[in-house]
Amino acid sequence: MSIRTALAQRNLLYLLSQKELRTRYRKSILGWAWSLLNPLSQMIIFSIIFLKVFDGNAPRGAASGLDNFPLYFLSGLLPFQFFSISVTAAIGNVQGGASLIKKVAFPHEHLVFSIVIAQLVTIGIELVVLSISFLFFGYFMFQWLLPMALLLVLISLFTTGVALALSAANVFFHDINYLWGIVAQLMFYSSPIIFVPSQVPSEAVRFISNWGPTGSFVRASQRILYDGQWPSIERWAYIAAFSMATFAIGAWIFNKLSPRFAEEF
Amino acid sequence: MALHDRSNGASPNYALRVSEVSKTFRIHQERASSLKAFIAAGGRNRYEEFWALRDVSFDVEPGQALGIIGHNGSGKSTLLKCMAGILTPKSGNIEVTKRMAALLELGAGFHQELSGRDNVFLNAAILGMGRKEIAKRFDEIVDFADLGQFIDNPVKTYSSGMYVRLAFAVAINVDPELLLIDEILAVGDVTFQAKCMEKFVDFRQQGRTLVLVTHDATTVRNFCDRAIWLDHGSVRMEGNPAEVVDQYTETMLGAETSAGAEVGRRGDGKLTIDTVELIVSGVPVDRFHTGDDLTVRLHFTAHEPIDKPVFAINIASLGGATITAPSSRQADKTPARVSGSGSVDILMENVPLIAQRYVLHTEVTGFGRQHVYDHLQNARTFDVVTGTSRETSGVVTLHPKWTITGDGVETA
Numbered sequence: 001m002s003i004r005t006a007l008a009q010r011n012l013l014y015l016l017s018q019k020e021l022r023t024r025y026r027k028s029i030l031g032w033a034w035s036l037l038n039p040l041s042q043m044i045i046f047s048i049i050f051l052k053v054f055d056g057n058a059p060r061g062a063a064s065g066l067d068n069f070p071l072y073f074l075s076g077l078l079p080f081q082f083f084s085i086s087v088t089a090a091i092g093n094v095q096g097g098a099s100l101i102k103k104v105a106f107p108h109e110h111l112v113f114s115i116v117i118a119q120l121v122t123i124g125i126e127l128v129v130l131s132i133s134f135l136f137f138g139y140f141m142f143q144w145l146l147p148m149a150l151l152l153v154l155i156s157l158f159t160t161g162v163a164l165a166l167s168a169a170n171v172f173f174h175d176i177n178y179l180w181g182i183v184a185q186l187m188f189y190s191s192p193i194i195f196v197p198s199q200v201p202s203e204a205v206r207f208i209s210n211w212g213p214t215g216s217f218v219r220a221s222q223r224i225l226y227d228g229q230w231p232s233i234e235r236w237a238y239i240a241a242f243s244m245a246t247f248a249i250g251a252w253i254f255n256k257l258s259p260r261f262a263e264e265f
Numbered sequence: 266m267a268l269h270d271r272s273n274g275a276s277p278n279y280a281l282r283v284s285e286v287s288k289t290f291r292i293h294q295e296r297a298s299s300l301k302a303f304i305a306a307g308g309r310n311r312y313e314e315f316w317a318l319r320d321v322s323f324d325v326e327p328g329q330a331l332g333i334i335g336h337n338g339s340g341k342s343t344l345l346k347c348m349a350g351i352l353t354p355k356s357g358n359i360e361v362t363k364r365m366a367a368l369l370e371l372g373a374g375f376h377q378e379l380s381g382r383d384n385v386f387l388n389a390a391i392l393g394m395g396r397k398e399i400a401k402r403f404d405e406i407v408d409f410a411d412l413g414q415f416i417d418n419p420v421k422t423y424s425s426g427m428y429v430r431l432a433f434a435v436a437i438n439v440d441p442e443l444l445l446i447d448e449i450l451a452v453g454d455v456t457f458q459a460k461c462m463e464k465f466v467d468f469r470q471q472g473r474t475l476v477l478v479t480h481d482a483t484t485v486r487n488f489c490d491r492a493i494w495l496d497h498g499s500v501r502m503e504g505n506p507a508e509v510v511d512q513y514t515e516t517m518l519g520a521e522t523s524a525g526a527e528v529g530r531r532g533d534g535k536l537t538i539d540t541v542e543l544i545v546s547g548v549p550v551d552r553f554h555t556g557d558d559l560t561v562r563l564h565f566t567a568h569e570p571i572d573k574p575v576f577a578i579n580i581a582s583l584g585g586a587t588i589t590a591p592s593s594r595q596a597d598k599t600p601a602r603v604s605g606s607g608s609v610d611i612l613m614e615n616v617p618l619i620a621q622r623y624v625l626h627t628e629v630t631g632f633g634r635q636h637v638y639d640h641l642q643n644a645r646t647f648d649v650v651t652g653t654s655r656e657t658s659g660v661v662t663l664h665p666k667w668t669i670t671g672d673g674v675e676t677a
Binding site for chain 1: 290346349350351352353367369370373374376378379383386387390391392393394395396399
């Protein structure tokens with residue numbers, strides 16, 4: 001099982017993750033600043049669209065008292081991007097690992113795990129920067145990083161499960177890569193990142209955005225970071241259940257397919 | 266390459282056991298590489314099975330050096346990949362009782378943008394080493410690779426020699442008890458090759474086990490104490506490397522002899538060479554051993570009487586360099602006149618050519634060597650197989666006799 005080999009070869013996992021982080025912004029002048037500039041530029045674009053084009057109203061943070069769309073946007077975007085970028089990168093990493101897979105026996109799942117770990121480090125940095133920027137709006141939220149860390153553990157399980165399944169399937173059918181681009185978009189717009197669920201007239205859309213696979217953890221993240229409240233126990237249980245199920249299914253698919261990687265490339 | 270510690274408490278009498286291993290590959294006729302085609306085909310790919318390995322079984326004893334030879338496509342690389350755990354056999358078992366490392370490609374997993382130092386750690390980890398272990402051996406690795414301060418530069422700035430040296434240094438320092446190698450002995454410059462060879466000899470002397478896959482028969486003969494000949498996925502022969510290698514070369518060369526270089530002919534044709542025979546011990550042959558007595562027999566026809574025709578042969582290496590070119594004129598054996606047909610025998614005793622392929626050109630000219638009656642370029646090719654000499658470099662052996670003396674010299 002992948003967890004056991006991951007522990008047995010944690011040194012490899014550590015070094016692969018380190019490689020991801022070290023080589024990510026090679027040959028770029030701004031380097032790591034890009035991991036912050038990307039969400040910030042999106043924040044500016046979507047804030048203008050939401051506030052100026054559609055004349056929307058930011059929700060009021062239940063306990064935090066915040067009334068600030070850019071911050072609302074970021075508290076949903078960051079966990080979503082963690083998920084979507086991880087899956088995209090994992091598909092690419094397994095595909096790009098072909099020469100290694102053909103020549104070396106090593107736990108292939110490390111190619112996926114290392115991506116998720118590298119992205120966890122990235123979102124960790126982003127969250128600290130976000131917390132500091134919340135300070136400028138007079139809101140102290142560092143104590144909320146703990147439940148956020150707990151939530152990220154669950155999101156990581158979900159992300160890893162999806163990444164394992166898709167990256168393994170992509171070895172056999174490259175369509176998966178393109179298909180994922182579309183699905184990721186769909187997931188982005190069905191999650192309440194650029195809109196506020198309570199302002200949505202359609203009950204069905206409201207339901208999906210609240211309880212969809214990504215919407216449910218986006219809501220939880222907004223609840224923690226923006227509202228300054230613990231998500232309901234039901235939501236925790238729900239996220240935990242489907243994250244673990246997704247991980248189990250993804251790991252099963254990956255274990256089933258990975259012995260054939262070397263001859264399929 | 267990867268390191269596996271599958272050792273257990275008991276010590277069985279084999280380092281590696283391959284039992285009834287078969288491996289098939291799918292050869293797709295209409296490969297559904299897109300999901301659409303896959304679904305259209307009813308979720309099924311049409312393919313034919315190709316048996317890369319069929320019921321292969323053997324043991325490798327601890328401390329043994331096993332050579333696996335075979336022609337291209339014989340399944341030897343597939344077998345190695347199965348042993349290394351990269352491919353999963355269709356059926357059968359592979360048991361490894363020792364800490365194993367497989368060297369299939371030097372520098373697999375090197376990342377161009379990372380420094381040599383980072384790559385050492387990453388590569389060694391991919392090969393299965395722990396962090397402390399790598400740190401302990403790091404200096405040794407850098408020392409062996411001889412990179413100096415370049416160790417902190419990205420490997421993309423390395424010359425190919427530096428790259429290979431570093432890769433090999435990591436691989437050999439993984440410290441396996443059982444090492445699987447695929448055709449990698451010929452890397453780097455001569456000095457580095459010698460260094461690698463030394464490492465391998467050390468490795469052998471420490472009682473470690475080696476499995477070498479190659480199509481180079483000489484390496485197997487010189488380096489291994491057991492050989493397996495793999496042919497179309499099955500074990501064709503197994504045993505003493507000299508015997509296996511001889512059988513293998515004989516068969517391989519037999520299959521190739523007809524495919525020689527194209528014969529080129531010029532001359533006025535008044536006297537022609539009709540056939541060229543190579544005769545050893547009275548029997549026409551295509552190949553012979555170093556040290557055999559060889560007769561080259563030229564059958565000729567003079568279509569009109571010719572005065573003082575000079576017969577000559579030229580034996581050359583495949584590269585084109587002339588090794589010897591005797592003529593009847595130099596031997597003072599040129600006939601005064603020939604007509605009709607006849608033959609010329611050129612006997613060369615104790616032929617010093619070492620095991621290789623050679624070409625033979627023939628020529629008949631006037632006594633002044635200017636007028637050409639018949640010139641046959643590449644009249645035939647022939648092979649010499651290892652006989653009295655075990656030398657492998659150069660083209661001839663000068664039958665060296667060795668004497669080593671000194672106060673501290675002990676006889677083996």
